[in-house]
Structures are given as structure tokens and as C-alpha cells.
Amino acid sequence: MAFRDGEQVFYGADPAELARGDPEVAGALGDELDRVRGRLQLIASENLASPAVLAALGSVLSNKYAEGYPGGRYHGGCEVADRVERLAVRRALELFGADHANVQPYSGAAANMAAYVALLRPGDTVLAMELSHGGHLTHGSKGNFSGRWFDVVSYGVRRDTETIDYDEVRELALRHRPDMIICGAAAYPRLIDFEVFRGIADEVGAWLLADVAHEIGLMAGGAVPSPVPHADVVTFTTHKSLRGPRGGGILCTREVAARVDRAVFPFVQGGPLMNVIAAKAVAFGEALRPEFRTYAAQVVANAKALTEALAEEELRPVTGGTDTHMALVDVRDLGATGVSAETACAQAGIVLNRNAIPYDPEPPRVNSGVRLGTSCVTTQGMGVPEMKEIASLVAQAVREPGAITSVAERVTRLTAGHPAYPRG
Numbered sequence: 001m002a003f004r005d006g007e008q009v010f011y012g013a014d015p016a017e018l019a020r021g022d023p024e025v026a027g028a029l030g031d032e033l034d035r036v037r038g039r040l041q042l043i044a045s046e047n048l049a050s051p052a053v054l055a056a057l058g059s060v061l062s063n064k065y066a067e068g069y070p071g072g073r074y075h076g077g078c079e080v081a082d083r084v085e086r087l088a089v090r091r092a093l094e095l096f097g098a099d100h101a102n103v104q105p106y107s108g109a110a111a112n113m114a115a116y117v118a119l120l121r122p123g124d125t126v127l128a129m130e131l132s133h134g135g136h137l138t139h140g141s142k143g144n145f146s147g148r149w150f151d152v153v154s155y156g157v158r159r160d161t162e163t164i165d166y167d168e169v170r171e172l173a174l175r176h177r178p179d180m181i182i183c184g185a186a187a188y189p190r191l192i193d194f195e196v197f198r199g200i201a202d203e204v205g206a207w208l209l210a211d212v213a214h215e216i217g218l219m220a221g222g223a224v225p226s227p228v229p230h231a232d233v234v235t236f237t238t239h240k241s242l243r244g245p246r247g248g249g250i251l252c253t254r255e256v257a258a259r260v261d262r263a264v265f266p267f268v269q270g271g272p273l274m275n276v277i278a279a280k281a282v283a284f285g286e287a288l289r290p291e292f293r294t295y296a297a298q299v300v301a302n303a304k305a306l307t308e309a310l311a312e313e314e315l316r317p318v319t320g321g322t323d324t325h326m327a328l329v330d331v332r333d334l335g336a337t338g339v340s341a342e343t344a345c346a347q348a349g350i351v352l353n354r355n356a357i358p359y360d361p362e363p364p365r366v367n368s369g370v371r372l373g374t375s376c377v378t379t380q381g382m383g384v385p386e387m388k389e390i391a392s393l394v395a396q397a398v399r400e401p402g403a404i405t406s407v408a409e410r411v412t413r414l415t416a417g418h419p420a421y422p423r424g
Helices: 015-021 023-038 051-057 079-096 108-119 145-149 166-176 194-204 216-220 254-268 274-287 290-312 338-347 375-379 384-399 401-417
Strands: 002-004 007-009 100-102 125-129 151-155 180-183 207-211 233-237 248-252 326-330 353-355 369-373
Touching: 015 023, 023 401, 051 274, 079 100, 079 216, 079 248, 079 274, 100 254, 108 145, 108 207, 108 233, 108 248, 108 254, 125 166, 151 166, 166 194, 180 194, 194 207, 216 290, 248 254, 290 326, 290 369, 290 375, 290 384, 338 353, 338 369, 338 384, 338 401, 375 384, 384 401
Parallel strands: 125 151, 125 180, 180 207, 207 233
Antiparallel strands: 002 007, 100 248, 233 248, 326 369, 353 369
């Protein structure tokens, strides 16, 4: 409920109505809120959307069918939907300085599919990061459309530094002459040199796609460099470091804008999720505020502090550190595997995920590493001192299975002092 000109207005989200209409679902949502409040949320691909974002998600725009784009819909009654989508696009362009933005993709994977469709034909050659070295499923996994429909050549990281080998990228590009090169990753904690990738793409006449699903919020806040000046197409998600609703987006040059729009609709998707687009508009608006720049800088500072503290606890940082929101650490020195570390931490109320490390000797369902992110805990107001405490908690949970109860108690105290979605 909200008030306009003194009159009560119904927008959609009403917890009391849900409790009356479906107490079972309402109870489950309450349990999820308790889970988030009572545990440390360190999943690198998650964040805590603001109450304003959540309110837009639960709005009456969920009802509106709006196939097409503003000014060219295939259903009537889209005047408000048009206004909201134009607002989201305008804010995205202001935030990222791109020529064109499409805010309709349902997810980052859908955005990537649209980018492939816009620039390539099935069977074309793509050069992208190896999944086991930090790449994403949509960068060529055989279980994904990208690996089934396209000829994907993979580049990796060096054994000695665990960082991208740009000489190898260039050599592979010259040898295979890809139609598109992808830069970006799902589990790579270092900055990517987009300018170098642009040079390689130009040398072989390839399109350059930057997939910055993880770092887009840090880019919005000016904490890390943006690929927009260098890439033909930039794909991203809105629910990670950008702190918006679950969804995706695309930024691109003026030259490929029409191709990108046709790829999103009608090729990949049908009617857009207008409530999600409204929530994206809210998130873009929040990211335009000065306080978001402070937040983005703190996310990176926290990740650096967390990585350094984990190293002191004998959890080896892959690449030796981080430049982003993410810590990727090797747990073998503590006699653990990725899956055993994830399980032990979960029992103590620490939510993170097992992850492959470069040249990992363990199979994919076991792994030798864990991935941690600082977006959520920074949203909760935690800083560098808390990162040192978190590193201690993670290490003790992994190192001492018998100490799970005492670690859980420390987690409870820490989260109580920095609650997610504070009451009242």
C-alpha cells in the first residue's frame, strides 16, 4: 500500500493479503527471510535488493502483456508500460554511457543468447574463456546452446599466475579466426583488460562481446573499469553487484542496436516481464546516486580484505588476490575439498559455493576451491573488520569440524549486529 494525495493506493505487494490467501507460501517466504537474516550470505552471484526494488517486483505491472518495444507494442493499454521501460532505458544509458540499451532480457543467459543471435549464425567460431578456468556455461559448455550451436575455442589462464594469458588469446585468435571473442567470466577475481581484447578482435575482424554479469554494479559505481568503450556488445545481470531484481540487460553500439533488439524480441523472448523492468528502473536509479559509488568501492575494499585474511588462514587465493567483489580460494592446504568446505560452512550458517580452480585435480562435483563474494555483507553494512572475522569463521569451519557449533554462534552474533532487512 502507498498514499497519493492523501488517498490509499494499491500497487500490489501486500504480505498480509498473502498470509490470508496462502499461509503455506507466506510461511515459506518468512522462512526465507529468516534464513537470509540468520546466516552469512557469501554467494558471489547474489545480493540483497532494496525494499523499493522488491515493491516494484510485486506490482500490478506483473499483469501487463507488452510484447514489442515502447511505441510499437502488439497489445493495447501499454502507455504506462512504455513509460516505465523508457525510464529504465534512459537510466541505463546515463549510468553506463552506452549508445543503446535493451532492458528486456529475462536473465544473463538470455542476454548472452541474444548477443550470439544478433552477431552470429550457427556454426560460427567463438573464442571464449574455458569453463574450468572461470568461464560461464554460455561461453561454450557442451550442455549449453553455445557449445551445441557454435564452434567454440577456449582460452585459459597461465599455470604460474592463474591469470589470463593474453598472448595465448591472440595466438588462438590468429589461428582460428573467430567470428566473435568473449571476454568476461563467472569465477575470475581479476580485472580483464578490455582494451587488449578489443585490439585482438580488431586484428582478426571479430565482434567483441563483454559478459560482465558479475562486475556490472562495480562498473556502475566507478569501482572498476567499464567495457562499454571497447566492446560491440556488453551483457550483464541486474541481480548481482548491481543490487537489482533477477534479470539481464544488454548495452551495445549504435551500429548493432537494431540487430540486438530483434534478437531479444522476437527471436529469444516473447512478452517482457514489465514488473521486473520496473524494478530494473528502480535499481538503475539507485545506482545513479552518490551513495552507490561509496557502496561499490566498499565492496571491492571488503573483497580485498577478505582475500588477504583468508590467505593468512592458509586458504590460498587463486591469482594471489582480487580486484573485484570476489574471492576464489584453494582449500587443499586445510585438508579439504570444495564440497567438504561448502558443507562445513553451511552447517555453521555460512553460505558460499564450491568452485573449480584452474587446473583443478578434482572432478566438477567435488572441486578444490570455494568462491566467496562481498556484495551481500557490504549491503548489510559490514566493513574491513568484519571481513577479518568472516575469514576466521570460514577457516575454523573448514579446519575444525568439531567447532561448528561455536562458529555458528559467532555467525549469529555477527549477523545480529548487521541484519539483512532490519525489522522496524
